Amino acid sequence: MRFETEAIHCGQEPEPRTGAVVVPIYQTSTYAQSSPGVHTGYEYTRTQNPTRDALQVALAALEGGTHGLVFASGLAATATVMNLLRAGDHVICMDDVYGGTYRIFDKVFRQYGIDFTFVDARDVGRIEDAIQPATRLVWVETPSNPLLKIVDLRAVAALCRSRGLISVVDNTFASPFFQRPLAFGIDIVAHSTTKYIGGHSDVVGGALVTSRDDLHDRLKFCQNAAGACTAPFDSWLTLRGLKTLAIRMERHFGNALAVARFLEGHSAVSRVIYPWLESHPQQALAQSQMTGMSGMISFEIAGGLEAARRFLERVRVFTLAESLGGVESLIESPAIMTHASIPPDVRAASGLTDGLVRLSVGIEHVEDLLEDLAQALA
Numbered sequence: 001m002r003f004e005t006e007a008i009h010c011g012q013e014p015e016p017r018t019g020a021v022v023v024p025i026y027q028t029s030t031y032a033q034s035s036p037g038v039h040t041g042y043e044y045t046r047t048q049n050p051t052r053d054a055l056q057v058a059l060a061a062l063e064g065g066t067h068g069l070v071f072a073s074g075l076a077a078t079a080t081v082m083n084l085l086r087a088g089d090h091v092i093c094m095d096d097v098y099g100g101t102y103r104i105f106d107k108v109f110r111q112y113g114i115d116f117t118f119v120d121a122r123d124v125g126r127i128e129d130a131i132q133p134a135t136r137l138v139w140v141e142t143p144s145n146p147l148l149k150i151v152d153l154r155a156v157a158a159l160c161r162s163r164g165l166i167s168v169v170d171n172t173f174a175s176p177f178f179q180r181p182l183a184f185g186i187d188i189v190a191h192s193t194t195k196y197i198g199g200h201s202d203v204v205g206g207a208l209v210t211s212r213d214d215l216h217d218r219l220k221f222c223q224n225a226a227g228a229c230t231a232p233f234d235s236w237l238t239l240r241g242l243k244t245l246a247i248r249m250e251r252h253f254g255n256a257l258a259v260a261r262f263l264e265g266h267s268a269v270s271r272v273i274y275p276w277l278e279s280h281p282q283q284a285l286a287q288s289q290m291t292g293m294s295g296m297i298s299f300e301i302a303g304g305l306e307a308a309r310r311f312l313e314r315v316r317v318f319t320l321a322e323s324l325g326g327v328e329s330l331i332e333s334p335a336i337m338t339h340a341s342i343p344p345d346v347r348a349a350s351g352l353t354d355g356l357v358r359l360s361v362g363i364e365h366v367e368d369l370l371e372d373l374a375q376a377l378a
């Protein structure tokens with residue numbers, strides 16, 4: 001089956017007892033046993049839940065993997081990947097990652113004796129140079145947040161395979177509709193399903209997909225052991241969003257490309273970052289591993305932080321808010337909002353300036369979005 005069909009049908013067969021076409025919300029903590037230890041395969045909802053299972057099966061199919069696991073948030077998924085490691089292990093992480101990813105690595109897992117090196121992973125040679133005897137895992141995000149840097153997935157997968165390292169890609173910004181890292185040999189795909197997969201800004205969640213049985217077994221063990229699993233209702237909401245992922249992503253892409261071209265032609269804008277623009281230094285790499293791009297655009301307004309602040313106060317259709325990937329267009333200042341947890345010198349070193357503005361272009365009518373940006377820039 002193809003992507004659009006899988007999103008609607010994988011793991012979502014009609015419910016056998018009533019024929020319900022939509023997977024029911026199994027809002028139960030426990031399941032009756034016919035004799036001690038004799039059960040239907042379901043014992044306790046932290047361990048298994050049919051609504052969550054449906055989402056896990058669907059997401060695994062969409063990423064082209066064999067196993068999916070879902071979590072209470074994207075960061076709960078991230079923390080579970082780190083549960084694969086032990087004190088003394090070393091991780092190489094991309095320098096431009098989601099602020100919360102940086103924070104949990106630097107402020108939580110360092111405390112457990114896990115060491116991290118942050119590198120500009122656009123150059124895979126820098127990952128290779130950072131490998132130490134204790135290195136176990138490489139974590140990259142592509143396109144990255146918020147600078148939309150592209151990492152060569154084929155090269156990272158090949159390097160990690162040859163050196164026996166676990167490769168992880170945070171695929172939140174592309175969604176599986178536009179990019180499927182496992183197909184390039186990456187071991188684990190991570191998602192904040194809060195964003196494009198859920199797609200409606202009404203639920204927080206995370207996911208991991210892999211085709212490696214050994215990694216899946218350990219991650220599933222940790223999912224149950226640590227307990228940060230997705231609630232039945234949240235699983236159901238995410239599954240409902242997932243069904244329309246394909247058509248939403250097509251519209252996000254079309255709208256974002258139009259907005260990026262408009263901004264590039266505007267005199268008040270000094271720089272536009274969007275991987276599908278000819279001006280993006282890694283356009284060719286992006287187009288060699290993605291089939292399109294989501295609604296994420298970053299740009300700089302001439303005039304720096306103060307001009308950016310005035311602009312952010314003036315938009316009307318775009319909502320000033322953190323998060324991304326929903327049907328509604330959002331706008332934010334990474335330096336003040338989403339990436340404030342990254343120290344200013346680390347932000348500056350990776351190119352994240354104070355005047356940077358990040359857009360999550362939604363699926364409204366494109367003319368309304370362009371008119372809004374034009375009036376706010378004026």
Ligand SMILES: *Cc1c(COP(=O)(O)O)cnc(C)c1O
Nearest residue numbers: 073074075098145172192194205
């Ligand atoms: C939001 C986000 C996360 C964290 O996900 P939560 O669901 O907020 O915990 C991780 N990575 C990226 C790229 C994100 O945008």
